[in-house]
Amino acid sequence: MSKISIELLKGRWIFAVGPLRISIISGKIDVFGWEYKKDDELIIQEFRSAPILALENSKITIQFSEKSYISVSDKPLIPDEWKKFAEECLNKKKKPLKIMVIGSVDTGKTGLVTFLANYFLKKKKKIAVIDADTGQQDIAFPTCIGMGFVEKPITHLSEIEMSDAFFIGRTSPAELFDRVLVGLRFLMKKALENHAEIILLDTTGWVFDLGRELKISKILSTEPDMIALLEAENELYHYEATLKEIARGLNVKIRHLPASPVLRARTREERREIRKRLYLKAFVDAKEISLKLHDLSILYGYIGTGKLTKIDELICEEHPEKIIIFSQKDIEADIIKAIEEKFNKKAIVFNPDELKEILVGLIDKNMHFLGLGIVSNYNPETDEIKIYTRAPQDKIVGLIWGLMKITINGEEKAWLKPWQI
Ligand SMILES: Nc1ncnc2c1ncn2[C@@H]1O[C@H](COP(=O)(O)OP(=O)(O)OP(=O)(O)O)[C@@H](O)[C@H]1O
Ligand SMILES: [Mg+2]
Known part of the structure; x- marks a missing residue:
């Protein structure tokens, strides 16, 4: 330097x-x-x-x-409207005050949240920030949404220490809107339990097409008091149209604010590099731990939630919908057929090696996020699952199946469909 x-x-x-x-x-x-x-x-x-x-x-x-x-x-880098918005928020007597920032990609949403966080910190407020962006996550890790408290001035949200997180399972929230909404409510609850006076909600830049659905649902489920629509040129008018009549009932004030006049946009490659560094951070000092899969609470997946049974030499997991036959080798069709007839349901053969490198979220008995994990092995014979993680083994009671495979070097490798496993 x-x-x-x-x-x-x-x-x-x-x-x-x-x-x-x-x-x-x-x-x-x-x-x-x-x-x-x-x-x-x-x-x-x-x-x-x-x-x-x-x-x-x-x-x-x-x-x-x-x-x-x-x-x-030559021009101010923090528009005056941002300050006016911060003042207006401060004048609201409501506690907690929930403020949501919505804007397209690279409009400065996170910058506005950073500005508001510092502004309210100056006024000695207890501020929680919830980062609902699973791709470019600043408080927790990619594939999660995170929450933390602003304890000191910041130049970027990533300086906020994670207080809790909700594992969504994939960097893109597509097909997983319900989990994002559940996670948001969960993190809001945690923020309130910790006496947040102001909750700042940062969101993704996905504001058009199906992203509209997620944004509208985020608004309806979190019921913000203030919404900042961050715009280059009135491109978010559709939200105003959506909310114009119901905003009164929801009691939300919508404000149009100018986007950051200049900012450092990130390329796709840079975004991937930032994610990689965060995965590596998530696994600093990680080690391999061993757990019994069927002793855990399992969220968002079949495997681990069925009844383990042995049929001849085959380990199977019975579900109401199907029977999973664990096998590293192909199984003859007539054996599969016999199992299907015995259980009167469809049987599928699943190679347990397919679980290797799947990203998982690990939680304690209060659903507090303990850390990310990468499955290194599952042995259906012993029900032993080995996971590479820095989460404390004695606290883990639950596992959330992710929808991605990543290497311990932080490379994103494969994507799964919801409930594929
Ligand atoms: N007014 C500003 N002046 C200078 N830098 C800014 C300003 N606003 C934001 N930035 C910085 O520019 C970078 C990109 O902006 P930011 O992350 O706020 O955009 P975003 O809309 O949140 O992007 P994304 O859609 O990826 O979430 C960040 O490092 C941020 O700190
Ligand atoms: Mg952002």
């Missing part, structure tokens, strides 16, 4: 792209609604940007790499 010193004139806006470490030598600057003064330090991470405003004539030093840059902006 190289280092430079720069002087900022009062009122100047600087667009800063990480990785950067900024130290304030003199004066005062504002970053996403938080004031930093002499001797304060802040970090802007790789792939991220932040708006800097000199509140006074200031001198700062910046440590940067070849990926970072800064540029002067």
Whole structure:
């Protein structure tokens, strides 16, 4: 990293792209609604940007790499409407106050949530942030939605420590809307149990087509008091049309806010790289643990919820809908037929090796998220499932089947359909 010193004139806006470490030598600057003064330090991470405003004539030093840059902006990087919105929210006497941010991809939703978090922190509020984006998850891990409390000023949501999470099972919420909605309510409950005064809800950029369905359901199930529609040019008018009459009944105020004038958008590859790093973080110091699959509570999948029976030498799992025959080898058709006739239901042969590398979520008895896991082996003979995880073995009582396979190096490998296993 190289280092430079720069002087900022009062009122100047600087667009800063990480990785950067900024130290304030003199004066005062504002970053996403938080004031930093002499001797304060802040970090802007790789792939991220932040708006800097000199509140006074200031001198700062910046440590940067070849990926970072800064540029002067003539226009304010935090639109005035954002501040007005924050003030309006503060003037609401309602507790808890639920604020949802909706916008298309790369409009600055997470930036607005960051700004609001700092703004309310300044007013000493207890703020919970729920990140409902399963793909670009900032508080928990990809495939999850996460919740955490804002304990200190932040330049990005990923600096918020995860308090709880809900494992959805895949980076895309398509076909899994119910789980996202259940997860949102679950995390809201946890936020309220911990006395959140303000709950900020960050959402995905999927606002058109089927994404409309998820957004509308998110609104109806979380009942926000305020919705910020973050727009480049009124492209979200359809939400207003959807909510125009029922908003009164829901008691929600809808505000149109301008999108971030400039931001550091991420390419698909960068998004994948960010996810990979987060998977790796999820498995730091992970080890292989061994559990009895049928002793666990199993969510969202067949395997582990049926009755284990032995038919001749074959281990089977009986379900109301079907019978699963565990076998690494092919089984002759007449044997399958005999089993189908005996149980009077369809039989399918399933190779337990197919479970290898499936991503799972592990939970304790209060459904508190303990961590991600990767299945390394399942032996139907002993019912022993081996899972690579950092979740504490003695606390695990439940397993949620994921819909992805990933390697322990954080590479996403395969995608499953809901209830495929
Ligand atoms: N007003 C702003 N000035 C400078 N940087 C910003 C601003 N708003 C957001 N950013 C930064 O730009 C990057 C991309 O913006 P952000 O993540 O807020 O967009 P988003 O709409 O949430 O994207 P996604 O659709 O992927 O969720 C982030 O690093 C964010 O901190
Ligand atoms: Mg975002």
